[in-house]
Amino acid sequence: MITNILLNKLIFYVLFLLINLISSTSIAPNFRIDCAPIPGENKSKCLERGCIWDDNYDKYHSSVPLCYFPPKTGYRIQKRLTKNKLLLERIKGAKNPYGEDFKLLEFEVEEISSALHVKIGHDKRFIPPIELNLNSKIETSKEDKLNIEIFPQFKQKLNGLSDSDEFFSFNIVRNKTKIWDTSIGGLLFADQYIQIATYLPSDRIYGFGENPHQSLKHDFSKYTTWGMLGRDQPPDYYNPNSANLYGVHPFYIGLEPNGKAHGVLILNSNAQEITTGPGPHLIYRTIGGRLDILFLPGPTPEQVIQQFQQIIGRPCMPAYWALGYQFSRFGYKSLNDLKQTINRMINAKYLLMLFLLI
Numbered sequence: 001m002i003t004n005i006l007l008n009k010l011i012f013y014v015l016f017l018l019i020n021l022i023s024s025t026s027i028a029p030n031f032r033i034d035c036a037p038i039p040g041e042n043k044s045k046c047l048e049r050g051c052i053w054d055d056n057y058d059k060y061h062s063s064v065p066l067c068y069f070p071p072k073t074g075y076r077i078q079k080r081l082t083k084n085k086l087l088l089e090r091i092k093g094a095k096n097p098y099g100e101d102f103k104l105l106e107f108e109v110e111e112i113s114s115a116l117h118v119k120i121g122h123d124k125r126f127i128p129p130i131e132l133n134l135n136s137k138i139e140t141s142k143e144d145k146l147n148i149e150i151f152p153q154f155k156q157k158l159n160g161l162s163d164s165d166e167f168f169s170f171n172i173v174r175n176k177t178k179i180w181d182t183s184i185g186g187l188l189f190a191d192q193y194i195q196i197a198t199y200l201p202s203d204r205i206y207g208f209g210e211n212p213h214q215s216l217k218h219d220f221s222k223y224t225t226w227g228m229l230g231r232d233q234p235p236d237y238y239n240p241n242s243a244n245l246y247g248v249h250p251f252y253i254g255l256e257p258n259g260k261a262h263g264v265l266i267l268n269s270n271a272q273e274i275t276t277g278p279g280p281h282l283i284y285r286t287i288g289g290r291l292d293i294l295f296l297p298g299p300t301p302e303q304v305i306q307q308f309q310q311i312i313g314r315p316c317m318p319a320y321w322a323l324g325y326q327f328s329r330f331g332y333k334s335l336n337d338l339k340q341t342i343n344r345m346i347n348a349k350y351l352l353m354l355f356l357l358i
Helices: 002-025 043-048 301-312 335-347
Strands: 075-082 085-090 104-112 115-121 147-151 169-174 177-181 188-190 193-199 205-209 224-228 249-255 261-266 272-277 281-286 291-296 325-327 352-355
Touching: 075 104, 115 147, 115 169, 177 261, 205 224, 249 301, 261 301, 291 301, 335 352
Parallel strands: 177 193, 325 352
Antiparallel strands: 075 085, 085 104, 104 115, 115 291, 147 169, 169 177, 188 193, 193 281, 205 249, 224 272, 249 261, 261 291, 272 281
């Protein structure tokens, strides 16, 4: 009798510990980072990678990831290399779904007047051969300047290594407003699969493209993934979706709760995508290069665009003929059909500036 009572108590205690363990690692549906961006993923594959599987599928919120990364997935600080550069080391845990993460990464931050430039990766990684004016004077008031906070606070041992095994994250801050907060975790860096995630100060995010939208503001009521890889695909406004079109613009303007604006440019020329989540949070993925992120302080949308153009340069004035009436290359059955179309345009006295044939 006593043995049965003790056994029942032991079982209850073990179940209690398991429930607490699960609840301590589970993440609310609105704050998840998808660990299975792979078609046909199942529970066994998810758990095999060390991720968390949620059996509570909700047909009314079908975009919520069922397989997601555990909290504090990412890297730790191993040591400081210079005043502005850290060496990061991968924490054991959930695996990258597309390859093995680099064990060591370099994290560097530099100030561009009142703006910030964050680089994560290695010097040997591909960098787009674009001349940026990183010596530009990005001016703003002292109270609107952007600052960076790194966690945990670095404390160096005598051997030069960090004294902490804690998870590494950083915040981009204006006063007390966190423009980026990477404590959500999910930093991955394999040769062909790179990911970073952040909490956002609000859901008022405008930009990224080129994609068809029903509004300028992104919809954060559900998880939505937007691809960025120019594929010569025309927009279909009658059947809106998240398909990528002609251009690639990994840049957005965010509005903070107090109405101030900031800009974020992620410089990368590989195929890339973003996922917006209800947190509100943002997940960025790419298949090459490095994480090269510029944070612009604004604090108005107009000033953000001005600062953006200071960095990348102003757009050139298009040729005069490019502003005229142009004809597409689609829909012609033969060369004669094409000639007849041109003649009809000439006879109707249309100012035909360009005929696209390629």
